[in-house]
Amino acid sequence: MNYTTNQEKQILGLIKWRRKEIQAERDLLKKSKGLTDFQSKQISEELEELRLLEMKNREMAL
Numbered sequence: 730m731n732y733t734t735n736q737e738k739q740i741l742g743l744i745k746w747r748r749k750e751i752q753a754e755r756d757l758l759k760k761s762k763g764l765t766d767f768q769s770k771q772i773s774e775e776l777e778e779l780r781l782l783e784m785k786n787r788e789m790a791l
Contacts, residue, residue, distance in 0.1 A: 732789070737786060737789065740786055741783065741786050741787070744779055744782050744783045744786065745783065747779055748776060748779045748780070748783070751772060751775060751776055751779070752776070754772070755769075755772045
């Protein structure tokens, strides 16, 4: 499936926004000492998935 340049920018923007939101949530949980090992692992996995999506999206834009 091919996306328009505008759609690719929107997707990349959403990925970046979601990564920032997850990182902020993780930081808040760390500060409140409410971050469990399980949550930490889940967050790390989700951040990695988003990082890979971002890389894939950038490759498609080339």
